[in-house]
Amino acid sequence: MKQIYARTKTIQEDKVSGFCPGCMHGTVMKLIGEVLDEMNLVDKAACVLGIGCCGLQMDYMAYDNTTAPHGRACAVATGMKKANPESLVFTYQGDGDFASIGLAESMSAANRGENITVIFINNGIYGMTGGQMAPTTLIGMKSSTSPQGRDAKEHGYPMHMCEILNQLTAPAYLERTSCNNPANVMKTKKAIKKAFQNQIDGKGFSMVEIVTSCPTNWGMDALKALDYIEEKMLPEFPLGVIRDQ
């Protein structure tokens, strides 16, 4: 019998994921692995992990990786790519990492048009540290540091990283996708593939923002979290290609 579906080779055989039920890190990891496999890029992959739940995948993946200090993944990736242009350098960062503590590094790498790829996981909350407010937390959304819900007057508004980076001249490709249903998962895979291809073609900075869930810290079960993405997150963070040049 022909095997048509298997665990991607880039996830270590003897490892079992420790992500929470309903978390989409595993889905995105699998997509990255499939894309690297299909594009025959595993031997070139050098991943820079952000801090937080993002960093947990270090234990599971089978390609080269390091962990950057909080927010500095784009700076680490800049040095890594310049030192070794033959490698496929990509960061894997969450919203706290990419859009808060690392905002300067993220925007500056994008502004320089560094030939790197950013996979940006946006679940609107700090996962690993226990559900604190992120720059992407929705207005009214409760977190452990906005227990009454995010109030714009006090905490500002959710940050839209695709749109912010779209103000810069240099970035080659900015797309926002989600993993809340099979169709969107396939679109996310396509976007990751395109972002990697851009790097191979020397086009410069590409970023895929993936709207995901954090059922544990959102305080809901995995299925309700999918509805929450559809009903609350996507109106705030509309999907689509923001920049493709």
Next chain:
Amino acid sequence: MSRVFMKGCEAIAEAAVRAGCRFFAGYPITPQNEIPEYFARRMPEVGGSFVQGESEVASVNMVYGAASAGVRSMTSSSSPGIALKSEGISYCASARIPMVYANISRGGPGVGSIQPAQMDYYQATKASGNGGFQMLVFAPASVQEAVDMTYKAFDYADRDRNPVLILADGVIGTMMEPVTLPEMKTDEEIAEIKEAKKAWACIGHPLDYANRSWIEPGHWKTADMQRANEEASRLYESWGKEAQAEEYRTEDAEVVIAAYGISARIAKSAVNQLRKEGIKAGLIRAITVHPFPSHAFEHIDYGKVKAVLDVEMSIPAQFVTDVEAAVKNRCPVETCLCSGGNIMSRDAVIESVRKILAK
């Protein structure tokens, strides 16, 4: 070998290029701007990369990235900028990534002054970042020494897979002196150095490679963390033999001056002047400030010495704590200090020696 007249900062940068450094990232801060400026001009000529980062924090992390890809890499800054870089330096130490950085230090704390000082001693030798890691720290007293130390620093960094610090000050960084430059590493030598790092560098390894590169600046499991710290500790202990000092006219000295960097050079001049007057002064100059050259203080004849005089451009004194530990109460330890960007005067050192002898 070429003999040229160069400013300290530029000479450090040229020495790094000659040692095979092919990545530099930095951020402007006085008095070390000539280092990034020199790299900006020089790197394209040798096929290397220069990046002016958006901050000190970003630039040291660019070095983390480049060095983890196996390329000899460097950054530099001055006191408050080094404080910002402490994050990346700690990560490099934890991840066992070889890199070199220079602190062309100025008055402190805070923004301090932009004039030369030696107020980063504790930071350089005791706590360059979180987590209790240690580094080899070289303290040049001339532009030539800054060149030689920088050139060698990359070998030490590669040998130990650990950051190495050149702790200079604004005088060394901005003065011009004639220097003999070391040989330029050939492309073949640089390729060999990079190849040697291939096994662990984060450059993309095949899945069937015996070990994927996993550059880890931390450990989730406490047992792994303890093992890593024990391994690092064994490395630090092995550095005892690297401690270097210059012992100058100490054999018959009645007052031994202890100093490092530019203060030691000024103190040496004071020793020469005092000797002309028949006063038996000597000098122990720490060439490495970490590990501290305690051995030099064992060579002193404590039967003859009235006091050891700590000379440093820091108030409160910092170097003195290591001097006191080495002297072990065998004679008094006095101090001659200035701070905030004032440069040590030879006359102040001479006066301090006279005071000790007059007691």
